[in-house]
Every structure is written in C-alpha cells, then in structure tokens.
Amino acid sequence: MDGRTGTGRERDTGPRTPIHWVAVIPLKAGRGAKSRLGATLGERARASLAPALARDTVAAVLACRSVREVIVVTDEGWSAGAPGVRVVPDVPNRGLNAAVEHGVRVARATSHRHLGGDAARMGVVALNGDLPALRPEELERVLLAARAPRCFVADAEGTGTTMLTVAPDAVPEPRFGPGSRMRHRESGALELVLPDVPGARRDVDTGADLLVALGLGVGPHTRRAWEALRTRDRERGEPGGPGAGPGLRRSAGSPG
Ligand SMILES: Nc1nc2c(ncn2[C@@H]2O[C@H](COP(=O)(O)OP(=O)(O)OP(=O)(O)O)[C@@H](O)[C@H]2O)c(=O)[nH]1
Numbered sequence: 557m558d559g560r561t562g563t564g565r566e567r568d569t570g571p572r573t574p575i576h577w578v579a580v581i582p583l584k585a586g587r588g589a590k591s592r593l594g595a596t597l598g599e600r601a602r603a604s605l606a607p608a609l610a611r612d613t614v615a616a617v618l619a620c621r622s623v624r625e626v627i628v629v630t631d632e633g634w635s636a637g638a639p640g641v642r643v644v645p646d647v648p649n650r651g652l653n654a655a656v657e658h659g660v661r662v663a664r665a666t667s668h669r670h671l672g673g674d675a676a677r678m679g680v681v682a683l684n685g686d687l688p689a690l691r692p693e694e695l696e697r698v699l700l701a702a703r704a705p706r707c708f709v710a711d712a713e714g715t716g717t718t719m720l721t722v723a724p725d726a727v728p729e730p731r732f733g734p735g736s737r738m739r740h741r742e743s744g745a746l747e748l749v750l751p752d753v754p755g756a757r758r759d760v761d762t763g764a765d766l767l768v769a770l771g772l773g774v775g776p777h778t779r780r781a782w783e784a785l786r787t788r789d790r791e792r793g794e795p796g797g798p799g800a801g802p803g804l805r806r807s808a809g810s811p812g
C-alpha cells in the first residue's frame with residue numbers, strides 16, 4: 557500500500573515533483589473567526605484560542621524542513637512574528653477558497669526571490685490555520701507523499717480537508733469548506749491516506765475537537781491559552797474549564 561487513494565484522473569508529476577514548498581495559510585481573525593469554538597466554549601475562550609491555534613499552526617509549518625516560506629493570507633492585523641513568514645492581504649469578502657487561490661498566486665509570482673532557478677520545482681501546500689497539534693515531521697511526510705498534481709489530507713472526522721498540495725504546473729482548484737473531502741476527490745485530487753499523522757488531520761472547530769488536540773499534544777500558544785482559561789475559571793469557582801458544556805465537563809481537565 558502506498559498510502560494513496562484517488563479517482564484515477566490524477567497523473568504523477570515525475571521530474572516536476574516539487575522539491576521545495578511554500579505554505580499558504582488562510583486566516584480569518586477577529587470576531588467572525590472560529591464561531592463554532594465560541595459556540596461551544598464561550599466568547600472569551602474563542603478570542604484567546606483562535607489566534608493561538610493559528611500561531612501554533614504557523615510555527616509547525618515553518619519548522620518543516622521542506623517549507624521555504626509561509627504566506628499567511630488575512631485581512632486582520634496579523635503580524636508575521638518570525639522570519640520566513642509573510643502576511644498578504646485577503647481578497648475582501650470572497651471567502652476561504654479565494655484566499656487560498658490568492659495565496660498560491662502570490663507564492664508563484666514571488667518564489668524566484670528565494671528559490672532562484674529552483675522556482676520551477678516549487679509546490680504550494682495550503683493548510684487550515686487551526687491545526688495546533690500539527691508536527692513539522694507530519695507535514696514533511698505529507699509533502700513527501702504528494703507526487704500528483706493535487707493531493708489532499710482529509711480531516712479527522714473524514715468529511716473535510718486539512719491540507720491541499722499543488723504541484724508547480726497545476727491549477728489549485730481549492731474546494732475547502734463543509735464536505736470538502738468529497739469535493740476534492742471529485743475534482744481529481746489525490747487523497748493521501750497516511751499512518752501516523754494525527755496532528756495533520758486534527759482541525760479544531762469545537763471545544764470537543766480542542767480536547768482531542770490537547771490529548772495529542774498542542775503547541776505552546778494553544779497550551780498557554782488553555783491553561784490561562786482554566787486557571788481563570790478555577791479562580792472563579794468554575795471547575796469544568798472554559799465554557800464547559802455537558803460534552804466538555806467530563807474530560808476538560810484531563811488531556812495533556
Ligand atoms: N483569509 C481567509 N481565511 C479564512 C476565511 N474563512 C475561513 N478562513 C480560514 O480557513 C481555515 C478553516 O476555516 P474554518 O475552520 O471554517 O474557520 P472559521 O470560519 O473561522 O470557523 P467557523 O466560524 O467555526 O466556521 C481557518 O484557518 C480560517 O481562519 C476567509 O474568508 N479568508
């Protein structure tokens with residue numbers, strides 16, 4: 557088994573297989589971001605966790621050996637925070653897939669700056685910015701397996717997508733959003749089914765997702781934000797953790 561499944565429409569890129577990658581991370585920030593997290597954990601938790609999830613995702617991607625640059629596509633006051641991270645403005649009001657396409661365009665238009673003659677062998681990987689348990693070596697495994705023009709990784713639920721890779725000559729055709737696993741398959745992208753990449757598949761949309769991610773091990777920003785929320789709630793005599801609803805109260809203190 558080579559860890560790949562697909563529709564048969566895909567082709568191997570052969571000599572055009574990427575040897576360098578630029579990552580595109582679309583980020584919605586501000587009050588509109590991570591509304592499902594707010595609905596399950598409360599607004600205070602949403603406001604501190606949403607940027608923390610993104611910071612940990614960006615840090616893990618930046619630490620991946622094959623990634624040369626991280627392009628964050630967002631409109632809302634995001635500072636790059638590290639060399640190798642570039643922030644570009646979103647396409648206003650066009651949503652997630654337009655942001656990804658924009659990021660790919662920017663990456664391709666500017667890749668010669670850091671890749672020189674290797675720019676023709678540059679792939680782009682677009683990732684959700686809510687993967688706080690992602691580890692650099694997991695992303696490395698995904699990129700090594702990405703040998704078709706477009707490949708994707710399904711989320712842990714099995715209905716969505718956490719990342720899409722696009723080879724140098726391929727049209728990105730991002731189909732992120734609810735039910736995107738099926739849409740990516742139908743569009744001819746190759747699904748990468750890899751063992752041992754739980755963090756690469758664990759997007760965090762709800763409080764329950766966050767507990768699973770904490771169990772896998774999250775980056776320091778998410779860990780600190782979570783601990784601060786728990787400390788605050790304990791001081792206020794709310795032992796269940798941030799916004800602990802019926803589904804969270806049972807295990808909110810246990811992960812990690
Ligand atoms: N640049 C940009 N990023 C977006 C946009 N919509 C979603 N994202 C990002 O895309 C990734 C996946 O999005 P979702 O998990 O659906 O995030 P969300 O829309 O903030 O969450 P919900 O409100 O719970 O649906 C996250 O990194 C988001 O920040 C958008 O319109 N523009």
Ligand SMILES: C=C(OP(=O)(O)O)C(=O)O
Nearest residue numbers: 716717732733734736759
């Ligand atoms: C954007 C996606 O994820 P979610 O909305 O579940 O975060 C997706 O699965 O394509």
